[in-house]
Amino acid sequence: MGDAQRYTEYTNTLRQLASDAATGLPVALDQLRASIDGEASAQLRRLVPLDYRRKVGAFFTPAPLKERVASLIRSHKTSVYLDPTCGSGDLLLAASSILPTGATLRETLEEWTHRLHGYEINEEFVAAARYRLVIAAMLRHGIAEGTLRPNFDFASYFSNIIVADGLARLSKPSNFDGHILLNPPFGTISADARVPWTVRPTSAAAVFTYHAMTHLSQGGRMTAILPDVLRSGSRYRSWREQMDTLGVKEPLVTYGQFDEHADVDVFLLAMKAAPEHEVESRSDWWASTPTAESAGRVDDRFTVRVGSVVDNRDPLEGPEYPFARAKDLPASGEMSLPGRKRRFAGTVFKPPFVLIRRTSRPTIPGQTRVSGVLVTGKRSISVDNHLIVAMPRDGAVDSCRDLLEVLACRETTEWLDNRIRCRHLTVGAVRDIPWTVHSLDE
Template sequence: MGAVPYDTYARQLGLLAAEASRGRWERIADDVHAALNGQAASKLRSLVPRQVRRDTGSFFTTGAVRESFEQLLSLNAVQPDTRTYWDPTCGAGDLLLAATTRLPLAATPARTLTDWNRRLRGHDLQEPYIAAARMRLVLALLERHRQAGSDAPLALDRVTGAFPLLQLGDGLQELQIRSTEARFRGHILLNPPYGMADADPTCRWSSGSTSQAATFTAAAAVALRGGGRLTAVLPDVLRSGSRYRAWRDELTGLLEVEQIKPHGVFDMHTDVDVFLLSAVRRHRGHSGEVSWWPEPQAVTGRTLEDLFDIRVGPVVDNRDPRTGPQAPYLTARDLPAEGEMGLPERVRNYPKQLIAPPFVVLRRTSRPGQGSKGGSRGAGVLVVGDVPVAVDNHLIVASPKSAGIDRCWELLRVLERPETAKWLDERIRCRHLTVTAIRSLPWDSEDEPS
């Protein structure tokens, strides 16, 4: 079935565009406003099943995240070469609508359409989305002319044939074609699918199951000619996750990154944290460095890795054999929200590395703004006892290099501070804390460590 049910809404938009082209605004002004501001996304949720939306990566850029995208576009100087916009995963056209605010109007809607037809292009795998995007762009054009007082009629055949460069097709393939032929001299707009797929065997920065958003963004960077622009909405794991360090290095070599703007949750219906990226394709021979997150700034200049050995718990319960000595087995579900605990009652046979208390553990699964069981994000638990412990790999372990339990209590005080939670939210907004992030956490203890 796919996105076929959305065709009903696309046809409604076509009728609305026909009415607007005849100047019948007294009957349709409110309907046009709705069509341009969020209605396309709400219709998507009501007409297309959630699993289909997940499978096709159909999550339209609306509400606050679209406003942030428009603000980012407004900060960029418009050059003649970058006034052509291409969204290779255009959906119902929200990012292209944002771009039209940067395009000039001609004397009449017909002349403006002639110009915009050349400047706006897009691809999507779902024909109903392409149809909806075309009609929404027509509505945006007519609405701007109405506000400017130049709302002359637009012939119906111009409406039905509008925006021919929005086409049914695989945007990733189109980007890859551009990377080997004539590169795109313009501005790529991107809110790609966020699912996972196997990386191409020739990929230099990843292998196996990889974020589709990372693959699309890298392809977009390669597809641009020097001086071309990229503005994207991307899952925050790409910005802050350890796994995508090589991807970030790849982009740094291709792009002059101008802004990296953490946004927060995509929207109230899509529980994924995202960030916005604004960049320009480098000309050959240029190089530079990019700060993808705030650098640690601590009073003493120290970070946690100066005082603690930081590692992921070594036990992978569903894979590791249950052989060797029996030991207390610590899992995330057995932890209190914060504070101190003794040895866990759960036991497990484990033949590999055990960790001797005292140590502090943090849950790896940790959403921005709030931790598990009501604790603050990054809240730690001190584990004490006289027997080595098998620690599950859903936990991060911090073992003090010196000063034992006193150093652990210092760490708990550092972790419970609001400044620490704020730093973590800026540093890593994906759903899993990483060893790299915890190692770089600023050490700002009230007691100067010896």
């Protein structure tokens, strides 16, 4: 037995639970509630090896994110919801939470069957999704309190949730006018020939969302949970431009870490399909700069580059220079020449300049997101590629000190958290940091 097959142990539990509840046997309300909440994820982690979960990108949406999705989709009326990578149905459960119920449980199940569609490559997850939706409908009817005890076969419900390759289905021409809900796999896949923004292997999440938007007819909607790098990473600029030709975005929701088990920052993208000529105004993928309180951007005053040394790759050839590495740098402040030396034949930098670490974790409350270190001295320095170098266009040490203040101020942390939530700062993000005047006046 391998891969997702072990999940059958849990789908059997769900089947028994649904069957007991439907036939009026005593079932603990807490157990029913847990089965439509985080339990499916916990069982996934217990039963299915991490290697396989990573391979297919199986990370089920946790309750707080489900609620965010439900609140985003609530205001849009739609006939049908489709989750093309539905896992064990968490996003369909979010959709069901805003669907009305019928006069009887049977009526509700019929209506929800009609309106909730899903594709998933693992049949064990498909089975779990169906049972969980049945249980959600029972809970909405108060069946656990014993108010309704129909003795019927529920196996025929949710027949639109099926084993299928969601990407293949989305890639086919269609006129789907419902609402696509997506928490796709986040791994890397080859971009197929119909993806116009890249020829290289790329994020599966980018490919799924692009095909989802092309699958919709005008007016159809998509709400997706996506890795933050799609919103903020420079290598997804063409994807963002393509997406902007396919519809109108609602203001983006930056969310933070997916959950305590998946350390990846995500955002929520909600879009309505519309032809390019009708897309009048495009909202930003990040906060716009500069703001009223800022006077331009860092780029106006500094040349910003990534350090040029790849230490374990570049040969120890050329002149010997002092060598600045991220791990030898003080947390902030000023330094003169680094003690470490290295031979290097590539680009070196002449002080004064500011070094900024490329890895910077977002959203640690109360902490500054980035801090710079001012380097002074007369000799040129080679710089490790884990550091960003900001060289003042006027060559002045005082300009570098001003930059240290801009980096340290609260507004910059807030701005960066909004602009880029993944751990690697980009040169583009540093260039765009607003030059916040009032922080320098205080």
